Amino acid sequence: MIPRFSNRLVAAPAIGFLFLCACLGPLRSTAQTPPPGQKLDPLTMKWPRFFAANGYEFSVYHPQVAKWPGNQIQGRFAIAVRPAGTSNETYGVVFFTARTEIDKMSRLVTLEEFQVTKMDFPTQRAMQQVYQPIIQAELPQAAKTIPLDHLEAVFAISAEVAKAKIQQVDNTPPRIIYTTQPSLLVLVDGAPILKPLVGSYERVVNTRSILLLNTNLLASSYYLYAASNWYSAPSIEGPWSVNLAPPGDINPALEAALATKQVDPAYPASPLAAPLVVYVSTVPTELLQTTGQANMLSYENTDLLYISNTDNAIFYYLDDGNYYLLISGRWFKSNSLYGPWSFVATGTLPSDFKKIPPGGPKANALVSVPGTPMAQEAVIANSIPQTATIKRAEAKLTVEYVGGPSFVAIPGTSLFYAANTVTPVVMVNANTYYACQDGVWFVSSSSLGPWAVATTVPAVIYTIPTTCPIHYVTYAYVYGCTPQVVYVGYTPGYMGTVVVAGGVVVYGTGYCYPPVVVGTTYVSYPPTYGYGASMAVGATVGFAIGFAAGASSSCWYEPHYGCYSYSYHYTSYSYMHCNVNSCNYYTHYGTAVSSTYSHGYNPYTGTSYSAHSASAYNPYTGNYAAASHGSAYNPYTGAQAAGSKGVEGNAYTGNSASASRGVVGNANTGNKVAWNNGNVYTDKNGNVNKYNPSTSSYDRYGSSGWQSSTRSSSDLDRESWGQSTGSSRFSSWGSSGGGGWSLILSGKRNR
Amino acid sequence: MLLLTAALMTLSGAPTLIAQVPNEGLANLIIAARQKNAALLKQYSWNCRSELSENGVTKDTRVDTVTWGPDGQPQHTLLNDQSNPLPRGFLRKRVAEREREEMETYLKSLRTFLHQYTLPTAGQVINLISSTTIPAPSPDGALQITGASVVVPSDTVSLTINAPTRQTCRMSIMTFFNGDEVTVIATFKTLANGLNYPAYIQVNVPDKNLTLLIQNYDYMNQNN
Numbered sequence: 001m002i003p004r005f006s007n008r009l010v011a012a013p014a015i016g017f018l019f020l021c022a023c024l025g026p027l028r029s030t031a032q033t034p035p036p037g038q039k040l041d042p043l044t045m046k047w048p049r050f051f052a053a054n055g056y057e058f059s060v061y062h063p064q065v066a067k068w069p070g071n072q073i074q075g076r077f078a079i080a081v082r083p084a085g086t087s088n089e090t091y092g093v094v095f096f097t098a099r100t101e102i103d104k105m106s107r108l109v110t111l112e113e114f115q116v117t118k119m120d121f122p123t124q125r126a127m128q129q130v131y132q133p134i135i136q137a138e139l140p141q142a143a144k145t146i147p148l149d150h151l152e153a154v155f156a157i158s159a160e161v162a163k164a165k166i167q168q169v170d171n172t173p174p175r176i177i178y179t180t181q182p183s184l185l186v187l188v189d190g191a192p193i194l195k196p197l198v199g200s201y202e203r204v205v206n207t208r209s210i211l212l213l214n215t216n217l218l219a220s221s222y223y224l225y226a227a228s229n230w231y232s233a234p235s236i237e238g239p240w241s242v243n244l245a246p247p248g249d250i251n252p253a254l255e256a257a258l259a260t261k262q263v264d265p266a267y268p269a270s271p272l273a274a275p276l277v278v279y280v281s282t283v284p285t286e287l288l289q290t291t292g293q294a295n296m297l298s299y300e301n302t303d304l305l306y307i308s309n310t311d312n313a314i315f316y317y318l319d320d321g322n323y324y325l326l327i328s329g330r331w332f333k334s335n336s337l338y339g340p341w342s343f344v345a346t347g348t349l350p351s352d353f354k355k356i357p358p359g360g361p362k363a364n365a366l367v368s369v370p371g372t373p374m375a376q377e378a379v380i381a382n383s384i385p386q387t388a389t390i391k392r393a394e395a396k397l398t399v400e401y402v403g404g405p406s407f408v409a410i411p412g413t414s415l416f417y418a419a420n421t422v423t424p425v426v427m428v429n430a431n432t433y434y435a436c437q438d439g440v441w442f443v444s445s446s447s448l449g450p451w452a453v454a455t456t457v458p459a460v461i462y463t464i465p466t467t468c469p470i471h472y473v474t475y476a477y478v479y480g481c482t483p484q485v486v487y488v489g490y491t492p493g494y495m496g497t498v499v500v501a502g503g504v505v506v507y508g509t510g511y512c513y514p515p516v517v518v519g520t521t522y523v524s525y526p527p528t529y530g531y532g533a534s535m536a537v538g539a540t541v542g543f544a545i546g547f548a549a550g551a552s553s554s555c556w557y558e559p560h561y562g563c564y565s566y567s568y569h570y571t572s573y574s575y576m577h578c579n580v581n582s583c584n585y586y587t588h589y590g591t592a593v594s595s596t597y598s599h600g601y602n603p604y605t606g607t608s609y610s611a612h613s614a615s616a617y618n619p620y621t622g623n624y625a626a627a628s629h630g631s632a633y634n635p636y637t638g639a640q641a642a643g644s645k646g647v648e649g650n651a652y653t654g655n656s657a658s659a660s661r662g663v664v665g666n667a668n669t670g671n672k673v674a675w676n677n678g679n680v681y682t683d684k685n686g687n688v689n690k691y692n693p694s695t696s697s698y699d700r701y702g703s704s705g706w707q708s709s710t711r712s713s714s715d716l717d718r719e720s721w722g723q724s725t726g727s728s729r730f731s732s733w734g735s736s737g738g739g740g741w742s743l744i745l746s747g748k749r750n751r
Numbered sequence: 752m753l754l755l756t757a758a759l760m761t762l763s764g765a766p767t768l769i770a771q772v773p774n775e776g777l778a779n780l781i782i783a784a785r786q787k788n789a790a791l792l793k794q795y796s797w798n799c800r801s802e803l804s805e806n807g808v809t810k811d812t813r814v815d816t817v818t819w820g821p822d823g824q825p826q827h828t829l830l831n832d833q834s835n836p837l838p839r840g841f842l843r844k845r846v847a848e849r850e851r852e853e854m855e856t857y858l859k860s861l862r863t864f865l866h867q868y869t870l871p872t873a874g875q876v877i878n879l880i881s882s883t884t885i886p887a888p889s890p891d892g893a894l895q896i897t898g899a900s901v902v903v904p905s906d907t908v909s910l911t912i913n914a915p916t917r918q919t920c921r922m923s924i925m926t927f928f929n930g931d932e933v934t935v936i937a938t939f940k941t942l943a944n945g946l947n948y949p950a951y952i953q954v955n956v957p958d959k960n961l962t963l964l965i966q967n968y969d970y971m972n973q974n975n
Contacts, residue, residue, distance in 0.1 A: 294887035298777035321892030
């Protein structure tokens with residue numbers, strides 16, 4: 001096919017005139033910002049992109065990433081150029097660096113401080129001085145906004161991917177309860193700590209559940225209020241049964257418990273047909289539940305069966321007669337669903353697990369199968385931060401301690417952390433304190449403040465081990481600053497993910513951190529188990545993590561620590577089915593987050609990330625389901641719950657962000673025919689290659705034009721795969737309405 | 752009736768049939784195990800003892816040696832027959848002979864009927880496995896596959912499969928033949944080299960007070 005440019009572009013003037021013009025600077029650019037409210041053609045996010053200036057037409061191909069440490073990216077573009085109106089294109093490669101603003105909610109990356117570091121047009125090196133100023137002026141606009149999936153996919157296949165930091169975790173199996181009936185797991189963080197509530201009632205304060213003890217000797221019993229029912233038991237371990245005639249004085253106790261705003265009544269999404277079977281556990285516990293007796297189904301070409309009527313990922317390996325259970329990214333096995341379960345060490349998971357069909361049931365388990373592309377991609381995605389630019393003058397922090405500040409030594413370091421606040425506060429020395437609030441570091445000379453946005457973070461903080469409850473703060477970074485702003489970001493580790501030996505991402509460190517109860521206030525720390533943490537790498541959405549605790553019972557319990565416990569009011573918010581890989585805690589900073597960037601714009605809707613609609617992603621089925629404002633979505637079952645959980649928009653742009661901040665795209669794309677269908681790739685040496693379907697190999701662009709290449713094409717094949725995967729994934733993301741779970745997690749919750 | 756043993760042996764062999772149905776993957780694994788076992792069985796001879804009882808009284812007991820003929824079919828060589836002697840007297844003897852012929856005819860028909868429950872084709876295996884729900888395997892690795900209306904309406908077939916080997920451990924059938932309820936319970940054993948065979952088979956026809964017991968033993972590898 002003969003490549004051609006848009007006929008809207010001007011005809012080519014004389015080279016000499018253009019040379020002069022180019023030296024004076026670009027005369028026009030076709031990169032445009034769409035007017036407010038205008039829907040942008042999804043194709044504008046595709047490649048190649050085009051711009052024209054000074055009588056030359058440029059075609060910019062899919063970027064390739066060489067390095068992406070933190071928020072700094074290094075990469076290259078293949079670029080074709082020709083005099084306007086001609087077909088005499090010349091190919092070259094342009095190397096660049098830029099600072100990346102990454103918004104995982106919209107899955108867009110904005111390239112800021114874009115610098116062309118090198119370029120090479122091998123057949124027209126004499127013209128490079130003509131092209132250089134045009135490219136430096138236009139390319140930052142044409143390539144300003146790039147779907148994260150485009151970059152992530154090509155980065156995933158890059159040999160330059162940095163080795164993920166492997167963390168030591170505890171893989172001791174939790175208590176695992178298997179049930180065939182609708183059940184509810186109530187977690188108590190250690191032995192029950194009772195505090196007087198009202199009358200003869202005491203409340204178990206180290207739980208989010210409404211768990212009371214009636215100390216009246218005549219009616220001494222534990223009472224649990226959940227899912228609109230009272231349950232009672234002679235001891236906290238049970239047995240629990242529904243109590244249809246609780247003591248008459250229990251309602252004031254319930255009201256008093258609710259008034260503490262520290263409890264979760266576990267309201268069901270819809271009235272339950274029957275009371276739940278209740279399990280109360282004081283140790284880390286996970287609940288496995290099948291709808292009735294387990295129903296096994298097999299995969300083709302594997303020796304694996306899986307249980308089809310459960311939200312859990314439970315497999316049966318015929319060859320050794322063991323069940324394999326995936327919890328929080330970890331594998332456990334047992335010859336019985338009732339246990340005992342043992343941890344499956346790295347390298348001992350049967351290879352058949354790699355054969356789980358990527359599009360089939362329970363395919364999300366592939367994320368946790370070492371060596372699979374999904375596991376590899378999860379590690380890559382886990383390394384990419386959500387970034388933000390924080391206005392130093394506006395970002396504020398107030399740390400509330402339960403009582404006076406109480407610091408505890410962090411083993412293996414010289415640091416101390418505050419144990420009686422939900423805000424992680426680290427004492428570096430007697431006069432230096434750092435606090436991490438919603439992914440932003442603050443510094444103060446006093447534990448009580450005042451706090452200022454930190455422009456650097458001491459390296460020692462990043463040595464906080466996984467045995468420390470606030471290890472998660474080691475995934476929040478400061479990338480740089482100006483007198484006005486600080487560039488920050490956090491990777492999914494901030495929300496609980498950890499990369500472990502074997503190259504897989506797990507959720508939680510596995511360590512059971514002791515709770516802190518001061519007075520009647522309970523400060524919880526990151527739990528690994530009990531919330532149905534699951535991960536997914538979907539063909540469309542990329543890496544995702546979610547919680548579905550109590551999914552089957554339609555009652556929700558949520559992680560409640562640090563980043564999951566918004567603000568300092570000890571108020572519970574819902575993160576039960578968030579995608580921690582596409583959420584944005586920086587939304588909590590409102591206008592303190594600089595919003596001058598093009599991210600925050602949904603090119604598919606022409607508006608900001610819709611605050612009133614969302615599509616939720618089901619990691620188990622791989623399906624998306626539309627969820628309207630205020631509705632909750634069960635990522636395990638695909639069922640939508642009633643609208644007890646609200647969402648808010650992205651504070652980058654606010655709920656009514658102007659589309660004028662929109663994506664820099666090329667409005668002419670729709671009128672163009674892409675050269676070579678976009679299949680032009682550069683290698684790390686700067687060679688420009690394109691796929692030749694007639695020879696099933698790659699031709700290289702050299703001093704005499706396109707020539708057959710004799711080199712191995714495997715790396716180019718990978719580039720091609722990465723580009724196509726990224727493109728299709730972003731297209732799916734966009735067509736789904738964008739957002740995914742991110743919109744459910746895009747801001748604080750309304751009960 | 753001896754052919755019933757051979758028929759149950761076909762649990763270990765079946766031609767290939769490919770269809771995209773639920774649990775086809777598991778079905779194919781079981782089919783493959785049966786094919787492998789069938790090939791192994793061809794190397795063996797064994798003894799088969801069968802005992803027919805009526806109203807609790809043993810009517811016939813015989814022991815055969817089973818080998819494989821040139822046509823690939825099992826051949827039975829009688830080693831011992833302890834059938835009850837026919838009564839004296841022409842008429843009584845004639846009546847007894849007719850009863851014996853009728854019984855043999857009945858048992859032959861029953862054997863042919865029950866042969867269908869050996870699921871001799873891959874398609875039948877797939878049909879059974881795809882049409883049922885498979886519960887969680889027990890801690891000893893036993894996989895229970897239970898189907899209903901497999902051959903005739905309201906019958907039930909239950910196969911217990913050893914998960915690691917995919918070989919049959921047990922088979923039970925409840926069906927109806929000529930209006931009579933018939934139950935079959937077969938218990939399988941496995942030799943050290945992996946040969947899986949029905950060690951004990953019990954067929955009951957309660958309405959006729961008939962019981963047929965079959966025992967297979969002394970499996971000898973003819974290649975040794």
